[in-house]
Amino acid sequence: MKEMASITKYLAFLSGIIISLTVIFYIYSNILKSQLFEQGENILSDLVDTTTYGYGVIESLNSQNFTYCSDENLLAMRKSQFESNDIRDIGFLENGVLTCTTGIGILKKPIKGPRYDFMLDGHEFWFNHKLVTFDRTVQGIIIRKDNYNLVASFQGILYEHRKFNRYELLALKGEKIIHLFGETGIYQKNSTSSQPYFSSGLLSHSFEFCGPKGLICVAIEQRNFSEFQLGPVFLILLFISLISGVATLHAYQSIYSYIYSTKRRIKLALSFKGIKPHYQAIVELKTGKVIGCELLARFEDHIGPLYPDQFISVVGELDMSWLMTQDLILQAIDDFKDIQIINEPFYLSINVYPKDINNGNILKGVELLKNITPNLEVCFEVTEDEELHYSKVGNTLEVLSKSRIKISIDDFGTGYSNLSQLKLLDIDTLKVDKSFIDEVETGSIRSTLIPNIVSIAEKLEASIIAEGIENRLQVDELLKMDIKFGQGWYYTKALPLEEFKHYLINHSDYKFDQ
Numbered sequence: 001m002k003e004m005a006s007i008t009k010y011l012a013f014l015s016g017i018i019i020s021l022t023v024i025f026y027i028y029s030n031i032l033k034s035q036l037f038e039q040g041e042n043i044l045s046d047l048v049d050t051t052t053y054g055y056g057v058i059e060s061l062n063s064q065n066f067t068y069c070s071d072e073n074l075l076a077m078r079k080s081q082f083e084s085n086d087i088r089d090i091g092f093l094e095n096g097v098l099t100c101t102t103g104i105g106i107l108k109k110p111i112k113g114p115r116y117d118f119m120l121d122g123h124e125f126w127f128n129h130k131l132v133t134f135d136r137t138v139q140g141i142i143i144r145k146d147n148y149n150l151v152a153s154f155q156g157i158l159y160e161h162r163k164f165n166r167y168e169l170l171a172l173k174g175e176k177i178i179h180l181f182g183e184t185g186i187y188q189k190n191s192t193s194s195q196p197y198f199s200s201g202l203l204s205h206s207f208e209f210c211g212p213k214g215l216i217c218v219a220i221e222q223r224n225f226s227e228f229q230l231g232p233v234f235l236i237l238l239f240i241s242l243i244s245g246v247a248t249l250h251a252y253q254s255i256y257s258y259i260y261s262t263k264r265r266i267k268l269a270l271s272f273k274g275i276k277p278h279y280q281a282i283v284e285l286k287t288g289k290v291i292g293c294e295l296l297a298r299f300e301d302h303i304g305p306l307y308p309d310q311f312i313s314v315v316g317e318l319d320m321s322w323l324m325t326q327d328l329i330l331q332a333i334d335d336f337k338d339i340q341i342i343n344e345p346f347y348l349s350i351n352v353y354p355k356d357i358n359n360g361n362i363l364k365g366v367e368l369l370k371n372i373t374p375n376l377e378v379c380f381e382v383t384e385d386e387e388l389h390y391s392k393v394g395n396t397l398e399v400l401s402k403s404r405i406k407i408s409i410d411d412f413g414t415g416y417s418n419l420s421q422l423k424l425l426d427i428d429t430l431k432v433d434k435s436f437i438d439e440v441e442t443g444s445i446r447s448t449l450i451p452n453i454v455s456i457a458e459k460l461e462a463s464i465i466a467e468g469i470e471n472r473l474q475v476d477e478l479l480k481m482d483i484k485f486g487q488g489w490y491y492t493k494a495l496p497l498e499e500f501k502h503y504l505i506n507h508s509d510y511k512f513d514q
Helices: 002-062 071-082 230-259 262-271 308-317 321-335 354-358 362-369 394-402 419-425 434-438 447-460 472-480 497-506
Strands: 087-094 097-101 105-111 118-120 123-133 136-145 148-153 167-173 176-182 197-200 204-210 216-223 275-284 290-300 346-352 376-383 406-412 429-432 463-466
Touching: 002 071, 002 087, 002 136, 002 148, 002 167, 002 197, 002 204, 002 216, 002 230, 071 087, 071 097, 262 275, 262 290, 262 308, 262 321, 275 321, 275 497, 290 308, 290 321, 290 497, 308 321, 321 346, 321 354, 321 362, 346 354, 346 362, 354 376, 362 376, 362 394, 429 447, 434 447, 447 463
Parallel strands: 290 346, 346 376, 376 406, 406 429, 429 463
Antiparallel strands: 087 097, 087 148, 097 105, 118 123, 123 136, 136 148, 167 176, 167 216, 197 204, 204 216, 275 290
16 A cells, blocks of 8 residues: 555656646747647738839839830839849840849840739739859749749748748649759658648657748748757756646645545545444343344545544534434435334444534434334434533433433533433433443452442433443343343444344344345
């Protein structure tokens, strides 16, 4: 059991670490998802802004109605390029043939370009086109309408996004993927024009996002925590994990203590009638025949059993004593409803809490028992207790004395009652406490008090039952003291109903209707 508890604590600690790491990863993943989504939108937005700006530049140049590549035309083209950060070159075409550019000037040999990749918004587009200007190769987008085209450089457009060193910009032409910029192979065809795609992994996160028309897509991949220094991140994660593990272990121990607490177990048992009656035989000492029994509460759940001295007081603390007593009474009535009368009714003793006499709950028991079979003689057994306010329960005692229910004082000689108080209760039976019986064999001073108890019983016109009898010698000594009835392990311990019925049938003349 201890080994299992240790393993459970270890698992709770480990669970705390795993949960904390999972939560941290989940939070980080969602933050990174937002960042990548925002970055993907910004990349496409910058492309759209550059394209829109390019439309304006081309429209402005076409509106000037130049017919050939004059110095005035080149000046206007270079002025437009100078005013833009992203345009790397502007060209003039005559009859679809490029004759001059801002980078080279008038071409010695005019160039007739390839067919465009896309037609968008009335403009022709070439993607991933390389254009030699001076001594550099510019990679980007060529946009053309009527007599002018311009080259927008990816390096210029995407310069501010360089912190994402693993991303890919591409164009989709049907099923064909045209790589435009960045690192090839990152795009995995997971996104659509209407639905971005985000993937989280233990090592990295990836994101794919396509523009509204699904022509241009961006894919970004980032290794986890690469934006931080790994040393400090590891120490922070280790610290948080240890704190979470300890917190989870503490929470587990608190929950464990609550779940396994006697109060919770008893409260749950009372809610579902989980406290069961057992019956211990009361016998005639001279003959050994059973004349009745005492109902004793027993409890066991999936955790294990609890002894009466572990839970009886807890029931009182929970203020659920009458609920338990009522359930046990109803069960006992049902258990003995078919018992047959021989000479005397079967004696059934049921323990009640003193507080249930004080608050009048015991009168509910009178109501429960008013219509029971005459085959049963029910006795409420009250433990001598300082909580029993004799002077304040007159009406209750009067109702009890007029009912069929008898009153017994349990553990007599160990409590707080006196003779005048006992007369108020109209006592039928005194039960001599086991501590007196244990010493009857040795003739100790304590055992010499038993004749005094017998004398008190005679004055009350009450019978006596000796509790806790464990051997034959005790029986013989009690008989010498004129004690007629007793109970204890010498005869039998408290038994569940079926076992008690079997014992009763074999040790008495009582039978049960079939």
